[in-house]
Amino acid sequence: MIDLSAIPLLITLPVCFLAGLFIGYGYFRALRATADLIVQDGQPLLGLALTLGRLSLLVTGFFIAVLAGGFALLATFAGLLCAKALMLYRMQKEAI
Numbered sequence: 001m002i003d004l005s006a007i008p009l010l011i012t013l014p015v016c017f018l019a020g021l022f023i024g025y026g027y028f029r030a031l032r033a034t035a036d037l038i039v040q041d042g043q044p045l046l047g048l049a050l051t052l053g054r055l056s057l058l059v060t061g062f063f064i065a066v067l068a069g070g071f072a073l074l075a076t077f078a079g080l081l082c083a084k085a086l087m088l089y090r091m092q093k094e095a096i
Helices: 009-039 043-066 069-094
Strands: none
Touching: 009 043, 009 069, 043 069
16 A cells, blocks of 8 residues: 655645545535435435435545645645635625
8 A cells, every 4th residue: 555644745735635626526516416405305315315425525535635644634624625615605606
């Protein structure tokens, strides 16, 4: 197995930040789809599948980031928060 903490930080941190953006976009996109299903009386099994999928995506992404070290975990979390901010900005822009 590759020791992820041995990879230089100049490579690890941007990759983890981009991975956090990807994870965050997928997570919040699935959260929006789940909320839309609940509001529109959609299929409950699809809502359950989306919930399990987004939680497994989040757990898997953060687990891999933990293997890469503390700074990588923080970079992944920062990417997730940026994705959340971008999704909220986009939703506010659509509401206007």
